[in-house]
Amino acid sequence: MTTPAVEVSGLVRRYGEREVLSGVELALEPGRTLVVFGPNGAGKTTLLRVLATLLRPHAGTVRVLGSAIPEEDWAVRGRVGFVGHEPLLYRELTARENLRFHARLHGVAEDRVRELLDQVALTERADEPLRTLSRGMVQRVAVARAVLHEPELLLLDEPYANLDPAAIELLAPLIGASCGCTRVLCSHDPSGGLDGADVVLGLRAGRPALLAQAGTLAPEDITELYR
Amino acid sequence: MYGKGLRSLSIATVVAMSAALSLVFFYAPLEAEQGFLQKIFYVHVPLAIISLCGFVIGGVLAIAHLRTRDARWDYRSYVVIHMSLIFALATLITGSIWAKGSWGHWWVWDEPTLVSFLIVFLLYATYQPLRFAIEDPERQARYASVFAITAGAFVPLNFIAVRMSTSFLHPRVLGSTSNLPGPMALTFLVSLGAIALLFATLCKYELTAKHTRAQLRALRRRLAAETPGSNRDGAGARSAAPSAIPVSRPTAAPARTSG
Amino acid sequence: MSAATSTTPAAPAAGRERPAATQTAFWPTVGALLRKELLVELRTLESVPAMSLFALSTYVVFHFALNRGSVEGDLAAGILWVTLLFAAILGVNRLFVADADQGGFDGFLLAPVDRTALLLAKVLTLLAYLLVLELIAVPAFSILLLGAPIGPALPGLIATLALADLGIAVIGTLVAALAVRTRARDLLGPLLALPLFVPIVIGAARATEPLLVSAHRGEPAARWLATLAVYDLLFGLIAYALFDFLLED
Numbered sequence: 029m030t031t032p033a034v035e036v037s038g039l040v041r042r043y044g045e046r047e048v049l050s051g052v053e054l055a056l057e058p059g060r061t062l063v064v065f066g067p068n069g070a071g072k073t074t075l076l077r078v079l080a081t082l083l084r085p086h087a088g089t090v091r092v093l094g095s096a097i098p099e100e101d102w103a104v105r106g107r108v109g110f111v112g113h114e115p116l117l118y119r120e121l122t123a124r125e126n127l128r129f130h131a132r133l134h135g136v137a138e139d140r141v142r143e144l145l146d147q148v149a150l151t152e153r154a155d156e157p158l159r160t161l162s163r164g165m166v167q168r169v170a171v172a173r174a175v176l177h178e179p180e181l182l183l184l185d186e187p188y189a190n191l192d193p194a195a196i197e198l199l200a201p202l203i204g205a206s207c208g209c210t211r212v213l214c215s216h217d218p219s220g221g222l223d224g225a226d227v228v229l230g231l232r233a234g235r236p237a238l239l240a241q242a243g244t245l246a247p248e249d250i251t252e253l254y255r
Numbered sequence: 256m257y258g259k260g261l262r263s264l265s266i267a268t269v270v271a272m273s274a275a276l277s278l279v280f281f282y283a284p285l286e287a288e289q290g291f292l293q294k295i296f297y298v299h300v301p302l303a304i305i306s307l308c309g310f311v312i313g314g315v316l317a318i319a320h321l322r323t324r325d326a327r328w329d330y331r332s333y334v335v336i337h338m339s340l341i342f343a344l345a346t347l348i349t350g351s352i353w354a355k356g357s358w359g360h361w362w363v364w365d366e367p368t369l370v371s372f373l374i375v376f377l378l379y380a381t382y383q384p385l386r387f388a389i390e391d392p393e394r395q396a397r398y399a400s401v402f403a404i405t406a407g408a409f410v411p412l413n414f415i416a417v418r419m420s421t422s423f424l425h426p427r428v429l430g431s432t433s434n435l436p437g438p439m440a441l442t443f444l445v446s447l448g449a450i451a452l453l454f455a456t457l458c459k460y461e462l463t464a465k466h467t468r469a470q471l472r473a474l475r476r477r478l479a480a481e482t483p484g485s486n487r488d489g490a491g492a493r494s495a496a497p498s499a500i501p502v503s504r505p506t507a508a509p510a511r512t513s514g
Numbered sequence: 515m516s517a518a519t520s521t522t523p524a525a526p527a528a529g530r531e532r533p534a535a536t537q538t539a540f541w542p543t544v545g546a547l548l549r550k551e552l553l554v555e556l557r558t559l560e561s562v563p564a565m566s567l568f569a570l571s572t573y574v575v576f577h578f579a580l581n582r583g584s585v586e587g588d589l590a591a592g593i594l595w596v597t598l599l600f601a602a603i604l605g606v607n608r609l610f611v612a613d614a615d616q617g618g619f620d621g622f623l624l625a626p627v628d629r630t631a632l633l634l635a636k637v638l639t640l641l642a643y644l645l646v647l648e649l650i651a652v653p654a655f656s657i658l659l660l661g662a663p664i665g666p667a668l669p670g671l672i673a674t675l676a677l678a679d680l681g682i683a684v685i686g687t688l689v690a691a692l693a694v695r696t697r698a699r700d701l702l703g704p705l706l707a708l709p710l711f712v713p714i715v716i717g718a719a720r721a722t723e724p725l726l727v728s729a730h731r732g733e734p735a736a737r738w739l740a741t742l743a744v745y746d747l748l749f750g751l752i753a754y755a756l757f758d759f760l761l762e763d
Contacts, residue, residue: 045472081623116624125553133621378709412713
């Protein structure tokens with residue numbers, strides 16, 4: 029039995045006196061995809077940020093890729109790719125410069141930047157400042173940034189927002205179900221989100237309202253959460 | 256935990272303050288040059304010393320907060336700094352009165368203690384605006400602690416720097432207690448003790464009040480969560496108990512088995 | 515170009531075959547950050563031109579406010595340092611703004627790097643801005659307002675500028691990091707920075723006073739330079755110890 033890629037038990041994260049996450053439990057095998065559903069404010073983004081080592085848990089245990097957070101969070105960085113609401117890129121720099129900067133931070137070779145720019149089909153616009161690119165293009169660069177260092181675990185917060193179907197298809201080999209990594213994905217789309225999911229977690233007001241294998245659920249179970 | 260000892264502390268403070276005041280007015284001799292006004296020294300200097308110590312203690316408590324991540328240390332740090340700021344303001348006011356009485360000006364740049372105090376006061380006056388400008392309570396506490404440590408380290412450095420730069424034209428009356436004759440030294444020490452007790456008591460009052468309010472809020476929230484029909488927490492009437500929901504069992508969808 | 519490892523690996527990863535956790539080496543990280551900072555500044559030209567123009571305008575204002583053609587001695591030292599300080603605050607205010615607004619903190623925090631690298635990179639950036647500022651402002655000062663020849667004063671002046679700049683850069687970076695993610699960031703920055711700058715002003719102004727005179731020129735007193743050095747060192751240590759706490763979310 030392999031070590032789970034993500035193991036969470038009794039996770040609590042507070043904002044002041046309010047609990048944003050209360051007692052979240054989950055275990056995710058390597059190579060599987062977990063999709064997290066829930067209304068706005070349910071704590072999906074917070075959960076992702078805790079797994080990314082950006083937030084510390086206030087209680088409970090969290091193990092990502094075998095390392096405990098926050099004690100060993102330095103061991104996790106560099107093996108995780110994060111796509112959040114913000115692209116985490118500098119608008120005044122070009123796509124190439126942004127990616128090169130992140131490549132240096134991660135100790136990744138330069139050719140990888142060129143390779144990724146090709147894969148997201150942005151080689152022609154790679155040398156224009158990011159503020160001249162459309163939102164969809166910026167999102168593509170953001171995804172490139174997230175997979176630059178070949179992470180084992182992908183944490184994706186609604187990565188397909190602002191993207192047309194062509195772009196989504198383009199990114200599939202990088203962050204889609206076929207990429208081979210372990211994935212945790214936040215989604216608002218009940219039917220589309222279930223495709224490619226192995227495990228589903230439903231959050232409501234920070235509490236896990238639903239945790240099941242994807243095959244056993246129908247889209248109606250998801251929409252229940254939003255009531 | 257917080258309310259204990261509050262009464263005995265208050266009584267001790269009242270006793271000490273009365274003792275100090277009576278000593279100041281009836282026992283300490285009149286100083287030759289400055290007359291009655293000099294007696295303000297027995298209030299001004301202890302206020303200065305206590306508030307300075309308070310600022311530094313606030314920094315030490317902040318170190319404890321950053322190390323343990325326990326919010327209680329941040330409460331203590333906040334209260335101590337807040338109280339020290341008030342005592343610092345009192346220092347500036349009493350110092351100004353003394354300056355006006357002794358040298359005819361409301362402010363003198365030649366008194367390094369007073370000048371350093373002004374700078375320290377201006378720095379710590381930003382502490383509360385800083386706190387209120389951050390909404391996330393955990394980040395607020397953390398940033399406030401960073402500030403408290405930086406400012407606490409700054410206090411002694413600032414004093415040294417200002418003292419070095421002040422001209423020594425005017426005789427400084429704020430010398431050490433070793434220069435004071437017996438009765439004056441005694442009065443000064445009693446006064447120092449009284450003001451220290453006052454500081455500690457006021458801090459304890461404020462901490463107790465804060466703690467009580469926090470407990471009250473926590474109780475209110477628990478009450479709201481457990482009241483049937485209340486949907487405030489989103490967990491709803493269906494799962495009133497805040498304990499962890501068993502894993503792999505979807506509670507929202509009836510009649511479905513988990514994998 | 516691959517990374518140099520500098521920390522022990524964690525437990526073996528599940529799934530892919532890949533070397534376990536490595537951390538990007540410190541100096542290349544500082545280099546990458548510094549390059550990014552200077553690149554952004556060159557593109558936007560937000561900080562340095564503003565700082566320099568501010569200094570020049572301030573000298574003009576001083577001329578009219580004091581109604582003097584030239585100043586010397588302690589008055590000159592005072593005007594020089596006050597102007598430099600306020601110009602520096604403009605740079606301090608903008609130091610972390612791009613990072614805070616464009617999500618740069620998260621991008622950095624996700625990378626396997628030593629977080630002190632960011633502190634060092636920002637201090638060096640601010641130092642670079644101050645250097646350019648002074649290359650413009652000091653000659654301008656000597657032309658517009660200074661009544662004494664500046665040539666002989668230069669060695670002492672440069673030593674003082676170096677020590678004072680270090681202090682301004684360290685405190686400026688710490689204060690900027692503190693102020694940037696608050697609501698009133700443009701107000702809190704200066705309010706926090708100015709009292710902390712006071713000992714630097716004291717040391718720098720007292721040190722340069724004897725230099726900016728035409729007759730009986732002296733040398734900067736060693737104790738003022740020592741004060742600056744000690745202050746820089748202590749705040750450097752404090753910034754080093756506390757900076758990480760400001761980066762977390």
